[in-house]
Amino acid sequence: MTTKTKNIVQTAVFAVLLFALAFACWFGRDKDFSNDERRVLASFPEITWERLLNVEFMKDFDTYSQDQFPLRDTFRGVKTAAQFYVFGRAETNDLYMAEGHISKLDGEASYPMLDHAAERFQYLYDTYLADKNMNIYFSVVPDKNYFMAESNGYPALDYAKLTGYMLDKTQYMEYIDIYDKLYLDDYYCTDSHWRQENLPRIAAYIADKMGVKLDAEYTENVLNIPFEGVYVGQSALPLKPDTIVYLTNEILENCIVTSYDTGTAKPGVMYDFEKAEKGDAYDLYLSGANPFVTIENPNAETDRELYIFRDSFGSSIAPLFAEGYAKVTVIDIRYVQSAFLGSLIDFTNGSDVLFLYSTGMLNSSLGLR
Amino acid sequence: MLFSSIPFLYYFLPCVLILYIIAPKKLKNSVLLLSSLFFYWWGEPRYVILMVINIVFGYVCGLLIEKFRGRAASKWFLTLSVVVSIGLLGYFKYADFLIDNFNAVTGLSVPLLKIALPIGISFYTFQLLSYTIDVYRGDVPAQKNPITLAAYVALFPQLIAGPIVRYSDVALQLNERTHSFEYISLGIRRFIIGLAKKVLIGDAMFALCDVFRASGDKSVLFYWMYAIAFCLHVYFDFSGYSDMAIGLGKIFGFDFLENFNYPFISKSASEFWRRWHMSLGSWFRDYVYIPMGGNRVGKYRLVLNLLVVWMLTGLWHGAAWNFVIWGLYFGILLMIEKRFLAKFLEKNPVIGHIYTLFLVIISFVIFNAADMRGIFSDIGGLFGAGGIPLISKETVYCLKDYGVLLIMGIVGATPLMKNIALKLREKKESVMNVAEIVFLAVLLIMVTAYFVDGSFSPFLYFRF
Numbered sequence: 001m002t003t004k005t006k007n008i009v010q011t012a013v014f015a016v017l018l019f020a021l022a023f024a025c026w027f028g029r030d031k032d033f034s035n036d037e038r039r040v041l042a043s044f045p046e047i048t049w050e051r052l053l054n055v056e057f058m059k060d061f062d063t064y065s066q067d068q069f070p071l072r073d074t075f076r077g078v079k080t081a082a083q084f085y086v087f088g089r090a091e092t093n094d095l096y097m098a099e100g101h102i103s104k105l106d107g108e109a110s111y112p113m114l115d116h117a118a119e120r121f122q123y124l125y126d127t128y129l130a131d132k133n134m135n136i137y138f139s140v141v142p143d144k145n146y147f148m149a150e151s152n153g154y155p156a157l158d159y160a161k162l163t164g165y166m167l168d169k170t171q172y173m174e175y176i177d178i179y180d181k182l183y184l185d186d187y188y189c190t191d192s193h194w195r196q197e198n199l200p201r202i203a204a205y206i207a208d209k210m211g212v213k214l215d216a217e218y219t220e221n222v223l224n225i226p227f228e229g230v231y232v233g234q235s236a237l238p239l240k241p242d243t244i245v246y247l248t249n250e251i252l253e254n255c256i257v258t259s260y261d262t263g264t265a266k267p268g269v270m271y272d273f274e275k276a277e278k279g280d281a282y283d284l285y286l287s288g289a290n291p292f293v294t295i296e297n298p299n300a301e302t303d304r305e306l307y308i309f310r311d312s313f314g315s316s317i318a319p320l321f322a323e324g325y326a327k328v329t330v331i332d333i334r335y336v337q338s339a340f341l342g343s344l345i346d347f348t349n350g351s352d353v354l355f356l357y358s359t360g361m362l363n364s365s366l367g368l369r
Numbered sequence: 370m371l372f373s374s375i376p377f378l379y380y381f382l383p384c385v386l387i388l389y390i391i392a393p394k395k396l397k398n399s400v401l402l403l404s405s406l407f408f409y410w411w412g413e414p415r416y417v418i419l420m421v422i423n424i425v426f427g428y429v430c431g432l433l434i435e436k437f438r439g440r441a442a443s444k445w446f447l448t449l450s451v452v453v454s455i456g457l458l459g460y461f462k463y464a465d466f467l468i469d470n471f472n473a474v475t476g477l478s479v480p481l482l483k484i485a486l487p488i489g490i491s492f493y494t495f496q497l498l499s500y501t502i503d504v505y506r507g508d509v510p511a512q513k514n515p516i517t518l519a520a521y522v523a524l525f526p527q528l529i530a531g532p533i534v535r536y537s538d539v540a541l542q543l544n545e546r547t548h549s550f551e552y553i554s555l556g557i558r559r560f561i562i563g564l565a566k567k568v569l570i571g572d573a574m575f576a577l578c579d580v581f582r583a584s585g586d587k588s589v590l591f592y593w594m595y596a597i598a599f600c601l602h603v604y605f606d607f608s609g610y611s612d613m614a615i616g617l618g619k620i621f622g623f624d625f626l627e628n629f630n631y632p633f634i635s636k637s638a639s640e641f642w643r644r645w646h647m648s649l650g651s652w653f654r655d656y657v658y659i660p661m662g663g664n665r666v667g668k669y670r671l672v673l674n675l676l677v678v679w680m681l682t683g684l685w686h687g688a689a690w691n692f693v694i695w696g697l698y699f700g701i702l703l704m705i706e707k708r709f710l711a712k713f714l715e716k717n718p719v720i721g722h723i724y725t726l727f728l729v730i731i732s733f734v735i736f737n738a739a740d741m742r743g744i745f746s747d748i749g750g751l752f753g754a755g756g757i758p759l760i761s762k763e764t765v766y767c768l769k770d771y772g773v774l775l776i777m778g779i780v781g782a783t784p785l786m787k788n789i790a791l792k793l794r795e796k797k798e799s800v801m802n803v804a805e806i807v808f809l810a811v812l813l814i815m816v817t818a819y820f821v822d823g824s825f826s827p828f829l830y831f832r833f
Contacts (some may be wrong), residue, residue: 006802007554013810014557021817022383025375053414058376065375069821078818086815087573088773090766093822155766 024070031068036076036233041067077236090154095235098152101189102231102239106145106157110363114162117365118169121355123338124309125172128347135351137210138173140166141313141358144192147184162359173355176209178202188242191229192360193282196316197245203320210352212304212324218247223273227281244281246271247320255322256296259287260344261335268293270319285315291336292329292345295319300326305351307331311361325352334367370411372613373568375820381408385525389621398520398543401621405523409489412529416487419457424519426453427497428512431504435511443505450501458494461487466688489529491685493522495652500536502656509537517543526617530610532628532648539623546622556619558809563612565812568819570778571605574598577771578737586763592750593730594767594775600733601778604633607646633729633782636721637714638702641729649685653678675700686736691744695736702728 001009034041045051045060052058069075083092090096094105121138129136140163149156159179167175186198194202197220204214226241252270259268268287276284286293295318306325308314310332318330329345336344361368370377385404392400410417430450437443465481472479500518503509512518518536521543527534581587581595611628618625632644642650661674676697683696706714714721731748738744750757780786794801 001799001802003798003802004550006806007550010554010557010806010809011550013806014561014813017810017813018379018386019383022379025379055412055414058370058411062374062376065380066821066823069375069379069817072821075814075818075821078814079822082569082815082818087569087777090770153766153769155763 021070025065025068028068028070034067034072036073036236038230038233073233073236077238080235080237093234095231096149096152096154098148098154099184101144101148101184101187102229102235102237103143103145103148103192104231104234105149105154106143106360106363109157109162109165111165113363113365114165115169117357117362117368118166120333120338120365120368121170121173121309124333124341127338128341128345129353130172132347132349132351134347134349134353135210136173136353136355137176137206138167138170138355139176139178139206140362141194141356142179142182143359144184144187146179146359147182147187157359157363159359162363166362170355174209176206176354178205181205188227188229190232190239190242191227191282192231192358193229194313194316195245196247196285196320199317200247200320203317206354206356207321207324210306210354212321212352214320214324216249216251216323218249218252220245221248223276223281223284225276225281229282230280244276244284246284251297251299251323252319254297254299255319256298257286258294258296259290260292260294261287261290270295282312282315286318286330288312288315289335290330290332292331293318295322295328295330297322297326297328300324302326305329305348307345307347307351307353309333309353309355309357311357313358314356317356333369337369370408372610372617373564373572373816373820375817376411377408378564378817378820381411386620398514398517401525402516402520402523405520405525405528408525409523409528413488416485416490419461419487419490420493420523421519423454423457423493423497424522425515426450427501427522428515428518430501431511431518432513434501434505438507447501447505451498454494454498454501458490460484461490463684463688492531492533493528495533495649496522496536499533499652499656503535503537509540512536512540512543524618524623526621526623527614527625530607530614531646532611532614532625533652534625534648535652538626542623548622552619552622556616556621558616558805559619560613560616561809561812561816563609563614563616564816565609566605566612566781567609568816569812570774570781571602571609572819573771573774574602574605574778577767577774578602580767584763586761587750588758588761588764589751589753590760591764591767592747592757594764594771596730596734596747596751597775597779598771599737600633600730601775601782603733603736604629604782605778631782631784633726634722634784635725635729636718637706637711637725638699638728639706639711641725642699642703649682653682657681672704675704679703690741691735691738694744695732698732698735 030043031041032043033039042060042064044064045057047057050056051060066072080092080095083089084097091105094107095102096105097103125136142159143157145154145156146159148154163179181202182194186194186202188195200214200216200218207214223244223246225244227244228239228241232239232241255270257268257270258265260266268290270286271284272287273284275287276282280288282288289312300322302324303326304324305327306321307329308318308321308331310318310330311334314330314332318328321328331341331345333341370381372378381404385400388400388404389397406417406421409420427450430446433446434443434450437446461484464484468479468481471477500509500512500521504511512521521534521536521539524534575598577598578595581591581598584591608629615625615627626648628646628648630644630647632641635641635644658674658678661677662670663674664671666674679696679700680693681696682699683692683694686692686695714724731751734747734751735744738747746755749755753759790801
């Protein structure tokens with residue numbers, strides 16, 4: 001190619017790229033929601049003289065143009081790939097890859113957040129539990145960074161310090177340490193959550209500490225939907241999806257699940273295939289976000305009840321406690337005000353209570369209500 | 370509006386290009402003026418009037434200076450033009466600095482004005498000054514067409530970040546310029562490379578500086594990484610903007626002078642300043658240093674001239690003492706070099722390179738210090754003051770995270786890649802032509818990807 005031809009072709013290529021993307025920006029249809037980022041995308045900003053003069057419109061337009069850019073997720077993937085494979089970055093947008101996993105750096109411990117979580121737990125204890133002679137336990141699920149960050153040269157949260165801080169503030173609970181019972185392989189490669197198929201031993205350990213023996217056998221079933229964990233969307237990289245396995249046995253099949261996601265009781269499901277197909281596949285377990293769910297085991301050899309205050313990590317492990325209890329009530333105070341719980345749930349004397357929260361939730365606890 | 374943004378690249382620029390292409394020749398400057406005013410208004414809606422007033426004032430002064438050429442009134446109008454331009458710049462840029470220092474010296478508490486600095490005021494003020502001074506000197510005729518003069522001052526490619534384009538350099542092109550595929554292609558290459566320099570390297574180096582500032586685990590090595598990263602940030606950011614300006618200029622048929630010429634390969638501080646922000650250096654030389662007498666004065670006056678020029682150079686960069694010290698630092702260095710070191714550095718280029726890099730790195734630590742105490746603590750940190758360790762855990766991580774980019778930045782700040790490309794072009798012109806097109810397209814896509822990812826903001830509770 002002669003230089004003269006190159007000049008023409010170069011001008012043409014630039015013009016095509018520039019104008020094709022520009023026209024797609026100008027005339028493309030706006031999207032409302034980003035599944036990958038789980039957030040509402042910016043819409044065209046409101047124009048007023050005041051907003052023009054104080055540059056608010058321009059700032060919002062900047063965000064709008066980024067959010068609504070054509071092939072947004074593809075471009076984000078290009079950036080992630082460039083960061084990792086061209087510029088040799090160890091992380092991008094705090095996401096990093098090691099040992100076949102992708103994860104997100106934790107940052108620092110947030111003591112105001114930990115205080116908020118402790119304050120909410122104290123409220124629950126004082127309001128519903130203190131006068132009921134209950135056995136109250138607390139367990140913390142470490143983020144998978146605990147197993148992969150420091151060992152791969154990445155900065156990591158001081159998990160011992162974080163947990164110690166929470167224990168100091170929750171001395172009315174008995175702590176069940178599961179840190180050394182878990183391994184990196186107990187977590188999905190592309191997601192922050194743990195795998196249910198690896199949880200029977202964890203559930204058995206926790207139950208044992210609560211004085212309940214769990215030894216049921218489960219059948220492993222593979223969900224026929226590839227699980228692209230939350231970090232796939234965030235990185236926008238074409239990573240190999242995980243497989244979701246769910247456990248079944250006769251006990252679970254006979255359990256009665258009642259969901260209260262609308263505030264009133266309605267039949268629920270242990271594994272919600274419809275939700276798994278339509279939304280996040282991890283919502284398979286107890287239908288994902290739910291203020292509270294009860295799992296009744298009509299074949300239980302005990303009338304003991306268990307209340308689990310939990311985040312999403314609890315969805316996959318809660319069913320495994322059904323074997324040892326007549327009823328398991330799974331409560332998520334991100335979706336119901338703690339103050340309303342008294343009118344919805346009868347906390348029974350002598351029951352077990354388990355506060356099961358991940359480090360990520362404790363360290364970012366504003367959602368606990 | 371920033372060049373490195375989607376609104377500029379995919380909304381503003383395509384519109385301007387369409388309008389510019391379809392506009393008849395006599396209206397092309399009007400298109401450029403209106404689009405430049407919109408460009409400025411987008412970022413500074415309240416100050417667009419200030420720029421227009423400045424332009425009108427400069428235009429009128431230029432005409433009057435020419436009309437009264439040879440008479441005292443001509444000098445008066447030049448003085449008026451300089452005083453008003455410098456006065457406005459001083460008011461908006463330096464008023465609070467002066468009040469702050471006045472308060473510190475007198476113990477009074479005169480309230481600060483807290484005026485927002487109009488974007489690009491330092492650049493367009495200097496351009497207007499060069500115009501009126503050149504008209505006074507008779508180097509260029511006064512521009513009769515207000516649209517042409519306004520298009521020159523407000524021309525969006527160089528409006529907010531330079532280079533400082535002198536009227537005399539583009540006067541002919543404002544009236545008559547040619548457009549060709551060769552020029553447009555050169556402009557596209559320059560613009561995309563500038564964009565990539567700023568977005569891919571400059572911004573990453575800035576992020577590393579941010580990580581350093583926020584770190585509670587500093588070390589001597591971390592201080593040096595920070596100092597080098599900041600030098601690279603300023604270079605890639607600023608020279609990237611200059612490349613974009615020069616590239617856009619070429620697309621619209623203008624030839625702007627170069628502003629950077631691989632300053633980090635210099636063998637002396639004097640050479641560094643012949644390669645760094647060349648348009649500012651030559652502006653101060655031609656409009657301040659030489660009018661003060663230049664080299665043709667006595668020993669002490671020469672020292673005074675140099676110190677004044679370098680203090681002003683420092684102040685031009687910002688209204689704070691660290692900028693003044695930064696300017697004086699170079700002024701003193703240049704004097705020492707001229708008096709004692711020039712021949713030695715010329716004969717010992719390796720020592721010259723090391724000496725220059727060391728002093729330039731120190732200078733940018735001064736440049737970026739938050740205050741006077743910051744200057745001492747940052748420079749102290751480079752030499753282990755305060756008992757900080759030689760290396761720390763976070764330093765190792767940052768090296769792992771930014772190591773490749775630092776190497777790319779260091780290599781990219783030398784002409785190595787350019788020379789390799791030129792050599793290859795001599796041997797395989799055809800292949801290199803194709804490679805260039807592909808390379809630039811990939812760079813544009815990568816830069817766009819970085820823009821798009823700018824609003825990445827996952828919902829915090831996705832994971833719980």
